[in-house]
Amino acid sequence: xxxxxxxxxxxxxxxxxxxxxxxxxxxxxxxxxxxxxxxxxxxxxxxxxxxxxxxxxxxxxxxxxxxxxxxxxxxxxxxxxxxxxxxxxxxxxxxxxxxxxxxxxxxxxxxxxxxxxxxxxxxxxxxxxxxxxxxxxxxxxxxxxxxxxxxxxxxxxxxxxxxxxxxxxxxxxxxxxxxxxxxx
Amino acid sequence: xxxxxxxxxxxxxxxxxxxxxxxxxxxxxxxxxxxxxxxxxxxxxxxxxxxxxxxxxxxxxxxxxxxxxxxxxxxxxxxxxxxxxxxxxxxxxxxxxxxxxxxxxxxxxxxxxxxxxxxxxxxxxxxxxxxxxxxxxxxxxxxxxxxxxxxxxxxxxxxxxxxxxxxxxxxxxxxxxxxxxxxx
Numbered sequence: 001x002x003x004x005x006x007x008x009x010x011x012x013x014x015x016x017x018x019x020x021x022x023x024x025x026x027x028x029x030x031x032x033x034x035x036x037x038x039x040x041x042x043x044x045x046x047x048x049x050x051x052x053x054x055x056x057x058x059x060x061x062x063x064x065x066x067x068x069x070x071x072x073x074x075x076x077x078x079x080x081x082x083x084x085x086x087x088x089x090x091x092x093x094x095x096x097x098x099x100x101x102x103x104x105x106x107x108x109x110x111x112x113x114x115x116x117x118x119x120x121x122x123x124x125x126x127x128x129x130x131x132x133x134x135x136x137x138x139x140x141x142x143x144x145x146x147x148x149x150x151x152x153x154x155x156x157x158x159x160x161x162x163x164x165x166x167x168x169x170x171x172x173x174x175x176x177x178x179x180x181x182x183x184x
Numbered sequence: 185x186x187x188x189x190x191x192x193x194x195x196x197x198x199x200x201x202x203x204x205x206x207x208x209x210x211x212x213x214x215x216x217x218x219x220x221x222x223x224x225x226x227x228x229x230x231x232x233x234x235x236x237x238x239x240x241x242x243x244x245x246x247x248x249x250x251x252x253x254x255x256x257x258x259x260x261x262x263x264x265x266x267x268x269x270x271x272x273x274x275x276x277x278x279x280x281x282x283x284x285x286x287x288x289x290x291x292x293x294x295x296x297x298x299x300x301x302x303x304x305x306x307x308x309x310x311x312x313x314x315x316x317x318x319x320x321x322x323x324x325x326x327x328x329x330x331x332x333x334x335x336x337x338x339x340x341x342x343x344x345x346x347x348x349x350x351x352x353x354x355x356x357x358x359x360x361x362x363x364x365x366x367x368x
Contacts, residue, residue: 080367117301117305120304121301121304124304124307124308142345142360143367149334150364150367152333153334154330156333157329157333176326177368180334183330183331184264184364184365184368
């Protein structure tokens with residue numbers, strides 16, 4: 001897929017992850033990332049607001065994947081079908097080809113409390129945005145809010161398993177949805 | 185003035201909330217809070233690390249309330265009973281007497297993105313700590329992780345309703361747990 005070919009943006013991401021891994025996130029500067037990717041600092045900042053955003057570049061796409069899933073569901077879909085539809089959007093995102101990158105990225109995040117906070121805030125934003133989409137789709141509160149929380153809980157738990165096990169995220173999420181139904 | 189005068193901490197909290205509300209969080213300094221409470225700046229910093237922590241003072245107590253609930257549950261309790269037990273701990277915390285303070289505090293937080301982030305991180309820490317407590321109580325993963333997420337989803341949704349409606353948080357949480365069971 002073209003997204004993993006060495007375009008400038010992708011070269012910057014690969015260079016950044018390599019430096020974050022070998023040298024540490026704090027010890028790496030945007031200037032060094034630009035140099036390692038063979039571009040100017042100015043070019044770096046045309047692509048990313050700061051070095052942290054190199055790691056969180058996919059956030060908007062992830063949110064959009066969830067929303068696209070909800071959008072595609074029928075207007076009168078029950079809550080669980082909407083949750084399932086939202087989660088289905090992630091399968092095209094977390095492919096087997098992406099796993100090595102995601103694993104290395106996670107190892108960088110696990111070593112840095114500030115990045116862990118950023119990741120947690122990302123989940124909070126996703127929950128809020130998904131809740132709004134579910135309300136727009138006709139779910140009333142508190143069902144919409146609880147459904148959004150449940151979807152993100154399933155996704156984030158599934159993501160952790162997906163990083164460790166060589167299985168598709170759609171299969172893991174389907175399993176976790178069944179686990180949720182045994183819980184309640 | 186006595187160093188550990190009873191009520192100092194509470195006076196600082198009341199003074200801080202009043203200043204945050206009338207003047208704005210950003211525009212208020214720790215020195216001004218101390219002066220309004222009739223104590224020295226030094227005394228302020230014996231009680232709170234910074235002005236933000238005046239608003240998040242209850243975090244440890246809230247986490248402890250959740251953990252105490254889990255602790256009290258029988259060793260072989262099923263997941264939903266553990267979730268219910270964890271949530272039961274919050275009833276002694278969010279009393280009707282506390283509601284005016286909580287409402288004013290929430291209004292301050294709603295006007296400040298940085299404080300909203302702090303609140304979301306608080307929920308993330310609560311989820312993680314509760315997950316560990318549930319694992320210690322014998323739940324295996326992914327059940328423990330999903331149960332922790334579900335409990336915090338129910339709590340945070342219930343908290344929003346509790347702020348608006350004059351009902352007990354235990355009643356609201358029981359309702360939301362039933363809603364969760366209709367979702368899955």
